[in-house]
Amino acid sequence: MTATSRASRRSRLDDLLEGTVIGSFSSLGYRLRSRTWNDIDTSAIDGKTVVITGATSGIGRRVASELAFAGARLRFIARNPRKAEDLKRELLDRNGSADVEYYLADLSEVANVRRVAQQILAAEPAIHLLINNAVVLPATRMVTPEGLELAHATNLVAPFVLTNTLVPRLVESQPARIINVISGGMYAQGLALDDPNYTESTYRGSVAYARAKRALMVLTKIWAEDLSDSGVAVHATHPGWVDTPGVATSIPTFHRVMGPWLRDTEQGADTILWLATADRPGASTGKLWHDRAVRSEYRLGVGVESAADREKLWDLLSSTADSLAPASSR
Numbered sequence: 287m288t289a290t291s292r293a294s295r296r297s298r299l300d301d302l303l304e305g306t307v308i309g310s311f312s313s314l315g316y317r318l319r320s321r322t323w324n325d326i327d328t329s330a331i332d333g334k335t336v337v338i339t340g341a342t343s344g345i346g347r348r349v350a351s352e353l354a355f356a357g358a359r360l361r362f363i364a365r366n367p368r369k370a371e372d373l374k375r376e377l378l379d380r381n382g383s384a385d386v387e388y389y390l391a392d393l394s395e396v397a398n399v400r401r402v403a404q405q406i407l408a409a410e411p412a413i414h415l416l417i418n419n420a421v422v423l424p425a426t427r428m429v430t431p432e433g434l435e436l437a438h439a440t441n442l443v444a445p446f447v448l449t450n451t452l453v454p455r456l457v458e459s460q461p462a463r464i465i466n467v468i469s470g471g472m473y474a475q476g477l478a479l480d481d482p483n484y485t486e487s488t489y490r491g492s493v494a495y496a497r498a499k500r501a502l503m504v505l506t507k508i509w510a511e512d513l514s515d516s517g518v519a520v521h522a523t524h525p526g527w528v529d530t531p532g533v534a535t536s537i538p539t540f541h542r543v544m545g546p547w548l549r550d551t552e553q554g555a556d557t558i559l560w561l562a563t564a565d566r567p568g569a570s571t572g573k574l575w576h577d578r579a580v581r582s583e584y585r586l587g588v589g590v591e592s593a594a595d596r597e598k599l600w601d602l603l604s605s606t607a608d609s610l611a612p613a614s615s616r
């Protein structure tokens with residue numbers, strides 16, 4: 287078989303997997319696709335500063351661990367001091383010369399996101415990689431002390447404020463990358479901007495989660511466009527279905543039924559690490575990646591947004607953030 291026919295067979299297999307959600311998102315998809323991949327060369331991240339959210343659990347923990355091991359200056363944001371200290375100790379035990387520090391912030395509150403972003407700007411002269419990975423999938427509607435619905439606040443408003451605050455430092459540090467971890471759950475949802483805090487509409491946690499992820503995908507494209515000449519590439523990626531503490535506690539039935547077919551965290555972290563370190567993703571921006579390939583953002587035409595929708599999303603998030611800014615800065 288020639289190299290061309292091998293490549294064409296690989297591409298047909300990939301299309302087939304992509305066409306079936308289970309084939310693509312499960313560990314089967316990973317196993318079949320990864321057969322032809324090279325090991326990730328993480329040397330490009332050595333000495334570079336990485337800021338990551340959600341590093342104390344699941345996929346983020348694996349990504350953080352691999353990046354610290356590869357020599358990155360790892361800076362993670364965590365809300366739980368004990369978990370943060372445990373992770374730092376674990377990383378130092380694995381590699382005594384790892385450069386790891388953490389910042390404490392509950393990202394569900396805009397005031398905390400602003401504070402921690404300013405702390406990071408004050409302490410880190412360069413930022414080469416920002417990974418927006420923290421997530422929550424509430425079973426019932428919960429409201430933050432600032433009056434926002436919890437999934438909207440944590441999964442969307444927080445990355446919006448954190449990214450916009452850190453962007454100037456990423457630009458100064460270019461070449462730099464931003465990776466937004468989204469979810470295949472967004473394929474079933476479009477932007478829903480009229481009642482973002484679910485004060486009027488019926489609440490379902492999985493829907494709130496998926497809508498926030500759809501919106502983060504749209505933000506990825508807006509940031510990519512805004513930063514197109516700045517040396518900062520912006521990527522979105524969905525990791526597939528991964529066995530993590532979050533999945534086990536937030537969607538236990540799915541976790542039980544899909545158990546054998548869930549990816550492990552090494553598999554779930556793979557494309558994030560690849561986007562963080564490989565050459566190829568540095569040459570594109572504003573795309574959705576899964577299993578080291580660009581994927582469509584839409585399935586069956588669901589969730590396609592217009593230019594006006596994008597603008598409305600940006601305005602909504604800006605006005606939410608502004609309304610929660612300290613009076614002195616308004």
Ligand SMILES: NC(=O)c1ccc[n+]([C@@H]2O[C@H](COP(=O)([O-])OP(=O)(O)OC[C@H]3O[C@@H](n4cnc5c(N)ncnc54)[C@H](OP(=O)(O)O)[C@@H]3O)[C@@H](O)[C@H]2O)c1
Pocket residue numbers: 339340341342343344345346363364365366369391392393394395418419420421422440467468469470471524525526527528529530531532533
């Ligand atoms: N696992 C999957 O199958 C799957 C599928 C599609 C997409 N994803 C995406 O992959 C990413 C990681 O998911 P995961 O399954 O690894 O999640 P996870 O195990 O639930 O971990 C979530 C992380 O976010 C942190 N976090 C939550 N709320 C926070 C807050 N208010 N302030 C600060 N940190 C907060 C958690 O901190 P604590 O440790 O303190 O709780 C934890 O470190 C997410 O973006 C998710 O949407 C995952």
